[in-house]
Amino acid sequence: MAKSNWADGPFQLVPSPKFTKGNADGIFAVNEMAISHNIYIRGLNAIYLQAEGVTTPSEIKDFLTFCQIWIEVVHHHHHIEEELFFPGVEEALGQKGIMSKNLEQHRAFETAMEDFQKYTSTTPGGYSGKELKNLVDRFGKPLVDHLHEEIQSLLDIQSQFDPEGTVLKTHYLRFEKVLVAQSSLSRHQAFIFGCRDVTFENGVNKNWPDEAPFFVPYLLSWFLSRSLAGVWRFLPSDFKGNPRQLRFLPKSAPVSK
Structure with a gap:
């Protein structure tokens, strides 16, 4: 599949430790976090690539709901990190402030993401794909840089303070x-x-996810997701994780970031 037809750009995905380090000890939590981060980046790429390709009121309404769900998922992830994961790791390792850089990075893009979230309430008649992309441009790079840098930060913590990864794994699973x-x-x-x-x-x-029953994708596809069927038109994969061509690409594709 041509790269311009899928969600591996313009924002770059995070290399997972399981791929770069093989079966190295202690990387479970960091690898799980990298997988999650790539889900958020693919979602953002799907938004950015299709923002100017929606035209009808129905398409725009569903697309804005897709954007709302993306930001709900990302905000929720960051909120639970701040509330549970970051302080839990710091306390367990006796390294107060070791996650402070990651916390500060959250603050760097909060305001711009809030503006994006407000825009998702726009009516179809007032929607501009160009304006939505401009809003993404305000937070996209610092957000994605953070998603990359947090993985390296966790790898450094694991290497220096938690070689077997037991502390990180315990607190990741709670998170x-x-x-x-x-x-x-x-x-x-x-x-x-x-x-x-x-x-x-x-x-x-x-x-991934290892613990999910095999039937979950079928359950989502056949029953649970039907009320939002129009929204899932913008997903970069089917519910089994098989990549598919984005359906609402405009005539020209953006260059990689």
């Missing part, structure tokens, strides 16, 4: 449990499953 429990299956989990890519990095993470 993930709360994240999933507070997420809507038909809204947020459907988005997450549809922003995976089982072929990425030669399929090294194709079985």
Whole structure:
């Protein structure tokens, strides 16, 4: 599939530690976090690439809902990181402030993301794909830079303070449990499953999430996601994580960032 036809750009995906380091010890939590970050980046790329390709009121309405769900998922992830994961890791390792850089990076793009979120309430008649992309341009790079840098930060923490990765794994699993429990299956989990890519990095993470029953993609496809069927037209993959061509590309594609 041509790169311009899918969601691996313009914002670059994060190399997963499982791909770059193989079966190295202690990387479970960092690898899981990298997978999540790539889901958010693919979602953002799907928004950026299709923003100027929606034309009818129905398409615009569904697309703005897609944007709303993306920002809900990202905000929720960051909120639970700040509330649970960051302080838990710092306390367990006895390294107060070790996650402060990541926290500060959250603040760097908050205002611009709030402006984007407000714009998702625009009526179809007032919508401009160019304006929406301009809003993404205000926070896209610092957000994606953060999503890359946090992975390196966690790898550094694991290497220096948690070689076996047990502390990071314990607190990541607590973080993930709360994240999933507070997420809507038909809204947020459907988005997450549809922003995976089982072929990425030669399929090294194709079985993620490991604990999810095999029937979840079918459940999402056949029942739980039907009320938002029009919204899922903008997903970069099907619910099984198979990449597909974006349906609402404009005539020209943006260059890579």
